[in-house]
Amino acid sequence: MDNFLYSYQQRINAILEKCLPDAEVVPTDLHHAMRYVVLNGGKRVRAALVYATGEALGVEIDKLDHLAAAVELVHAYSLVHDDLPAMDNDDLRRGKPTCHIAFNEAIAILTGDALQSLAFEMLATQVTAISFEKRLQIVAELAKAIGSTGMVGGQALDLAAETKSINLEELENIHLCKTGALIVASIKLGILASACYDKTTLKALEHFGCAVGLAFQVQDDIIDIESSTEVLGKQQGADRKKHKTTYASLLGIEKSKEYLIELYQKALDYLKEADLIESNLEKLAEFIIRRNH
């Protein structure tokens, strides 16, 4: 099942390697840190969603490379800032010290800032074979998805929820923003690179993105409890220690697993609606609910 993902991963890692500034360019500590946090063996689920969506809609893969890279740069920036002491205060990420531990807090803040700018610079300069109008739509889509009512807004809601109890609806809203917005944007970038304008397909793919985004988070909560620190690459049980509200804490682990299967089914139904059921998108949805880290 993971062969297609491995090939996407290899591809995006090579692109990211090339588009990041050389570590020897001044300021070297900043450039070292940018490479450290991006080229660290991430799962590249968001890049894979760009590739799989675009390919399912008939786009040649090299037209998707820099869209996928922009999404991964943004994802890396968000992790670096989320890990900061003032935020989630995490020391370990993918089995290695987080950026502010490996470097320092100031460099970690600047690394996230510079990665965000680099994502937009790449969309504006590196993407070719897509019309100027579509490329501006892509910039707009990504910028909105990661802004104050999207990814960053979700992180603000998540932090606020640490000091109060929230219900399932509020939890879902947090994750639809914090994780879902960038996942849906990854799919939309793949769509924007294509010549597909069919409204049913587009709506169904967007719903697929929301279902997959939530499923991703539910599985995250499950593996936070069931996996080991070694497999996770980050502290096992971290959410529980922080008394965070999670799907597992609200529903219990068994009901969370049922909910995960329900979301997976929904995702597949939306793919059928989009007539894209036998694509890599289906395999990606399966990977997301089966992963153990």
Added chain:
Amino acid sequence: MDNFLYSYQQRINAILEKCLPDAEVVPTDLHHAMRYVVLNGGKRVRAALVYATGEALGVEIDKLDHLAAAVELVHAYSLVHDDLPAMDNDDLRRGKPTCHIAFNEAIAILTGDALQSLAFEMLATQVTAISFEKRLQIVAELAKAIGSTGMVGGQALDLAAETKSINLEELENIHLCKTGALIVASIKLGILASACYDKTTLKALEHFGCAVGLAFQVQDDIIDIESSTEVLGKQQGADRKKHKTTYASLLGIEKSKEYLIELYQKALDYLKEADLIESNLEKLAEFIIRRNH
């Protein structure tokens, strides 16, 4: 002299007021903070540079509004992050508590992040009457100027310089990145909004931007010593307390003032070269060297 600046300030404040999310939209603390740091009576020098450049090149002012706003959003984000405890650790900005003091550190980090995204979202969605191709160039220009070899790179170099002594050339390089890059970008955005493609004019305006950017910083160093905390709106003598290398510490205050006049003269010479000497750009250069806060 300041009448033209006052009118630019009024104009950009109204635009910023409108383009920021309403403070009552969820997450309210984040949106409150975004408005708090942007709508705080800044001097709006960067917006004024966009307006003055564009107008000098025959662009109608309303075509420049969202370019000017994007530049001010980016400037506000950079100040919020620079003020953080892990960076310059400043408590006071424009006479009010800095963002992490008025809110908290996590909100300050997220506020900066969201303002950066909003700047790009606005360039991609709000700017009209400029071709898609030019708008993408504008996104590219701004993104590059504020990235790891521009504004953010300058801040990284500045922080690294706190623990070692640097010479005048190194100090200039820091400021050309940290302050100069966004000032030059403001001018370039005004140019990109115009129909001017004359290489002499463009080169001369870019050099004008570098001279003005450095002059801005030299004047900053002078008023850090000569103004009061009340007039400054931030801690007077803050640089000296941090043992920061400044123009004043390297050259002495008198030589710094001579250098400021020299840069001002250079700036005017470049404006003459661009045949734009009797424009608001000249008045802006004068304002920058005369300001006391």
